[in-house]
Amino acid sequence: MLFSELPLANPLQRAVRAVGYETPTPIQERSIPSLLEGRDLLGIAQTGTGKTAAFALPILQRLLDSGKFRAPKTCRALILLPTRELAIQVEECFRQYAQFTAISTACIFGGVNDASQKRNLVRGVDVLVATPGRLLDLIGQKAVSLKALEFFVLDEADRMLDMGFIHDIRKVVALLPQVRQNLFFSATMPDDITKLAATILRPDPVRVEVAPQSTPIERIHQELYRIDKRRKGALLKELLLAHPEMKKVLVFSRTKHGADKITRVLEKAGVKCAAIHGNKSQNRRQEALGNFKSEKIRVLVATDIAARGIDVDDVSHVFNYDLPDVPETFVHRIGRTARAGKDGIAISFCSPDEEQDLRAIEKLTRIRIPEGDQAIYDKLPPPQKETAESMMRNSRGRMNRSEAQARAEKSREKQTQKPAQNPAQKPDQKPVHEKTAHKFSHDKKRLEKQLREGGAGVQPAGGMPQGGKPHGEQTNNSQNDNARRRHRRNRPGSRARRRMRENGGAV
């Protein structure tokens, strides 16, 4: 089938030709005719399948056909997406497909000032692409209303739920008019997604499933490297240096901190790279993405949430620097390569503590990932021994509470058995756990709790005050901290003051 055979108006046919599409992808071929008839649709498809055009083209066609006009501060079609990158991309697609029509589009997302977004809504828009939080915010400010909505698309539904948007989605759905056409897309269909779909779609929607659920694209060549955590950076660097054909490389890191660390290692080795994650400003993320698309940088390091919005053609290699906890995420990640009919390579690093994650991934995908070129290990520095500190550092962001407690317990036992374990540690020096607590502020609360609970030989008498210094170790800083705390405690209306008043004590 060709696009020209689909009943799309001339301006849309022209736009499709302008973006270079000739034949519809399977999801487009199966969705577009039913959507043009006005039916609801449940699409089980990953990004890279062409699903944006599958819903955008029929919505544009029906907007053209309806003969209605946009009213001020309303939208006629709403596309809800989990991330700002995705929202920007989908709006860009709509704009391209609508370039020869008078249909207007707007995009709203959080993390930036809302003034220009509100301005764009004053006259009303035909197609509004939004993330849930900012949409509800602007509805609350009466900058936009959903009362005139005709089409509702919930895209990346599984990701929406993963990211905790369920309540926001319910709030948005409650504001929609009863009569509307609904489109619901998700890469996977676990029970909670099926239930959510049932609350949005009209009975008997068209169901289009383009790839078997949670199965990675067959065209992706995969390789596995078993490597300890501390040498992952060196392995990535060696692989990139040894393979100049790795031109457009996407590296997935489990944490933001990890992503920054990887870029530091690569920059040191002269590899042009950038990181995108939630701590980077929207401008920095867009700049990094732009440089990656235009191949000014060779490597883009991303966390899963940031990467969800990446739509870059021709990603040659995807690296799983850390394996994801959720096996479905692995499928999303490697689906970033081998898009639009092309081949791709996915390389995964697996440290000893990730073996379980690897088994879950292999079970889900029903693929045993073959080991990569073993000769590369000869180029790496020898493995280093794990210390309590490195264990703590390496496990940041993935250690659950019971594991943390077990490790802390074990470490405490060792310390009471061998108080002078580290010859460099002076008797009055703070023990390893306490030092780690200072060093890694994310772990601090958890560590403080462990110290409070177990403590013997670890916790200084009197517990660890808020500033992290044991009592009696008064420096200028800790004195200032204490003064600040006293001030806070005595503030009118403070919780401490209230509690004392309730207990009849003096303030």
Ligand code: AMP
């Ligand atoms: P999507 O799954 O919508 O994110 O699309 C993935 C990529 O495929 C995008 O870069 C689209 O521009 C491209 N694409 C979508 N439909 C077609 C088509 N029919 N022919 C060629 N490329 C397409």
